[in-house]
Amino acid sequence: MTGTAATPPAAAPAARGSTGGPRTLAWRRRRASAARFWRRYRTHRSGVVGLAALLLFALAALTAPLLAGSDVDNVTDAPGSPLERPSAEFPFGTDQFGRNLLGLVIWGARVSLLVGLLAAVLSVAIGTLIGVTAGHFRGWYATVAMRVTDWFLVMPTLVLAIALATVMSRSLVTIVVAIGVTTWPTTARLVRAQTLAVETRPYIERARALGGGHWHVMSRHVLPHVMPLVLAQTTLIISAAILAEATLAFLGLGDPTVVSWGGLLQDAREAGAVSAGHWWYLVPPGIAIAVVALAFTLCGRAVESVLNPRLGVSR
Numbered sequence: 001m002t003g004t005a006a007t008p009p010a011a012a013p014a015a016r017g018s019t020g021g022p023r024t025l026a027w028r029r030r031r032a033s034a035a036r037f038w039r040r041y042r043t044h045r046s047g048v049v050g051l052a053a054l055l056l057f058a059l060a061a062l063t064a065p066l067l068a069g070s071d072v073d074n075v076t077d078a079p080g081s082p083l084e085r086p087s088a089e090f091p092f093g094t095d096q097f098g099r100n101l102l103g104l105v106i107w108g109a110r111v112s113l114l115v116g117l118l119a120a121v122l123s124v125a126i127g128t129l130i131g132v133t134a135g136h137f138r139g140w141y142a143t144v145a146m147r148v149t150d151w152f153l154v155m156p157t158l159v160l161a162i163a164l165a166t167v168m169s170r171s172l173v174t175i176v177v178a179i180g181v182t183t184w185p186t187t188a189r190l191v192r193a194q195t196l197a198v199e200t201r202p203y204i205e206r207a208r209a210l211g212g213g214h215w216h217v218m219s220r221h222v223l224p225h226v227m228p229l230v231l232a233q234t235t236l237i238i239s240a241a242i243l244a245e246a247t248l249a250f251l252g253l254g255d256p257t258v259v260s261w262g263g264l265l266q267d268a269r270e271a272g273a274v275s276a277g278h279w280w281y282l283v284p285p286g287i288a289i290a291v292v293a294l295a296f297t298l299c300g301r302a303v304e305s306v307l308n309p310r311l312g313v314s315r
Contacts (some may be wrong), residue, residue, distance in 0.1 A: 128187060134146060175254060268281040
């Protein structure tokens with residue numbers, strides 16, 4: 001009797017161990033969700049093309065020391081003559097100092113992609129914080145937050161970024177901050193609207209009735225439901241951030257010690273490439289900026305369509 005009675009309790013933990021705990025089940029659900037997302041994403045041909053282009057640029061940026069060498073920006077020991085046309089030795093030609101433009105474009109991918117990603121993350125983080133809190137707390141805080149957001153919306157983003165980049169030191173951190181703190185209002189508006197919709201659902205009322213505080217409601221119930229929107233918005237903002245970085249660098253407000261696509265366009269302008277007809281100095285960095293911005297836009301539209309099929313985005 002004793003041995004028989006002790007069998008069910010011993011079997012129960014074994015059964016629970018075979019299925020896994022709550023953390024294991026959560027990871028299984030995340031993997032299944034990621035698999036479903038990828039199955040839907042790969043049906044969008046434009047999104048797959050954009051992702052392939054981004055992976056190619058990312059691979060080139062990560063392997064830049066192997067592909068182009070570590071001294072590609074060396075002015076005193078340049079491998080070619082100034083402003084050579086494209087040839088077998090220099091496929092993209094050379095710049096005004098005789099440096100290989102192909103190597104400079106590859107190295108420029110590092111800075112442009114890094115600044116675009118960091119600026120987009122900063123912008124989305126600010127916009128998400130303001131949007132979620134303004135949608136949750138309401139009252140005077142929401143009024144003040146939305147008025148500040150409206151002020152940033154009506155102000156020209158590029159003008160604000162130029163003003164910040166002018167008064168701060170010329171560095172990559174300055175560019176990231178200048179872009180990040182001037183491009184968040186759109187995200188804040190979208191996240192606030194989604195937060196207001198989520199807050200009307202019954203499970204939010206149940207969470208509050210069970211004693212859930214503000215932080216619990218926002219972090220456990222509201223934020224997970226606005227994250228798909230935030231993800232789609234991030235991919236779209238990255239392309240705008242890369243264009244903004246190139247614009248600031250072209251205006252001479254970037255870091256002069258690093259190589260970026262916008263910086264190459266600035267060097268070409270100072271060298272008189274436009275008036276002299278040195279098209280090879282302008283075309284490679286310009287095409288790289290356009291292709292990366294388009295690739296992020298295609299990925300963002302595909303992600304947005306997968307997360308919200310009712311948008312009806314074409315494939």
